[in-house]
Amino acid sequence: MSTGEASGSGTEADGVRGGLVAGGAHGPKYLRELTAIVLDALEDAVPARGGPLPAGGPETVAVSTRALCSPALPEEGVGPEVALADVVRAVAEGAADPADPACVAHLHCPPLAVAVAADLAGAALNPSMDSWDQAPAAGVIEELTTAALARLVHPAAPDPDALITSGGTESNLVALLLAREGASPGALRVVTGANAHHSVHRAAWMLGLPAPVVVACRDGRIDPAALDRALTVLAGAPLLVVATAGTTDEGRIDPLPEIAGIAARHGARLHVDAAYGGPLLFSEHLAPRLAGLERADTVTFDLHKLGWQPVAAGVLAVADAATLAPLALRTDYLNADDDTEAGLPDLLGRSIRTTRRPDALKMAVTFRALGRRGLGALVEHCVRTAHGFGRAVDDHPALRRRP
Numbered sequence: 001m002s003t004g005e006a007s008g009s010g011t012e013a014d015g016v017r018g019g020l021v022a023g024g025a026h027g028p029k030y031l032r033e034l035t036a037i038v039l040d041a042l043e044d045a046v047p048a049r050g051g052p053l054p055a056g057g058p059e060t061v062a063v064s065t066r067a068l069c070s071p072a073l074p075e076e077g078v079g080p081e082v083a084l085a086d087v088v089r090a091v092a093e094g095a096a097d098p099a100d101p102a103c104v105a106h107l108h109c110p111p112l113a114v115a116v117a118a119d120l121a122g123a124a125l126n127p128s129m130d131s132w133d134q135a136p137a138a139g140v141i142e143e144l145t146t147a148a149l150a151r152l153v154h155p156a157a158p159d160p161d162a163l164i165t166s167g168g169t170e171s172n173l174v175a176l177l178l179a180r181e182g183a184s185p186g187a188l189r190v191v192t193g194a195n196a197h198h199s200v201h202r203a204a205w206m207l208g209l210p211a212p213v214v215v216a217c218r219d220g221r222i223d224p225a226a227l228d229r230a231l232t233v234l235a236g237a238p239l240l241v242v243a244t245a246g247t248t249d250e251g252r253i254d255p256l257p258e259i260a261g262i263a264a265r266h267g268a269r270l271h272v273d274a275a276y277g278g279p280l281l282f283s284e285h286l287a288p289r290l291a292g293l294e295r296a297d298t299v300t301f302d303l304h305k306l307g308w309q310p311v312a313a314g315v316l317a318v319a320d321a322a323t324l325a326p327l328a329l330r331t332d333y334l335n336a337d338d339d340t341e342a343g344l345p346d347l348l349g350r351s352i353r354t355t356r357r358p359d360a361l362k363m364a365v366t367f368r369a370l371g372r373r374g375l376g377a378l379v380e381h382c383v384r385t386a387h388g389f390g391r392a393v394d395d396h397p398a399l400r401r402r403p
Helices: 012-018 027-049 058-069 080-093 113-125 136-153 168-181 198-206 224-233 256-265 278-282 321-327 337-341 360-395
Strands: 161-165 189-193 213-215 239-244 269-274 298-302 314-318
Touching: 027 080, 027 113, 058 080, 113 360, 136 161, 136 278, 136 298, 136 314, 136 360, 161 168, 161 321, 168 198, 168 239, 168 269, 168 298, 168 314, 168 321, 189 198, 189 224, 213 224, 224 239, 224 256, 239 256, 256 269, 278 298, 278 360, 314 321
Parallel strands: 189 213, 189 239, 239 269, 269 298
Antiparallel strands: 161 314, 298 314
């Protein structure tokens, strides 16, 4: 639908229709009409864009986007149909589409249609995952999903658990927070590799910890001997080793069994940032590459990277649910004593955030739809494709892979 074809532009009736809600008895009918506009705009954008990126640079995209989306806050509204058609057209035609066959995505993945559909339901119902009375069933779905992920990461642990986060940065922050709260006596010292994600350093800064000690790497992986020496120098301080399973630039996996052994000998906690590599666990064939991950106290795990989920879909898995105790918080309007006594589950201690989306919903739908084998097959296909691309680069006389 073009702007000119939309009916009732700028009328008072449009303002009323634009104020209708997505839930309730009549919301789904109205939402179905609006969703058709969105889907048409997404479909029309593919030939208009002509590839994984829009033609031209930032200025070209800015000009075309402003033409459709300005003014951003008009004195009188243009109506929901026109606004939706224009804004979605602008963002779709000017998108970086990770689902395009010619796209080599920077970081984000092409989300599965089933996950996007589930995300729509979550947005329409809008449960806030900070108290049971705002998210009765969504809380149960999150509990089931996090339990499954916790068991995937820590299959032999007696009482594993997992939290839903906004991604690797939040997961790493919470992992360092939990380690700090469990450290005594003295300030926690973080030891990590030169290959670590920047969020590890930022988390230490945000938490008031000393700057992480950075140890050398060999072939993009932590050098176990260098790690051992660093921990020896820091003997007597509470220690946290942060390893990486799937580095951002090269996908390298640190030697986790050796690192786990060294950390144990020095009495250090172990956190593994497996934001990229964690989903290898879905594949029976690829999971052995993460041997040693199960020995970590905490593990970052992202599904909006190698999990085909819409952003955000982060996870922090812990080997022992008791580790999460420092996150407990009481406030009358979310987990009053009488609610707890009545048996209402406490969701407030499940995150460092208060209001948060039901991000577990899209994960739960995906897991049910594909199962572990289906997800594993997707991961294996992705890895095979990467290997094939690497071989093509090696065979090309004008190209070389980064050493």
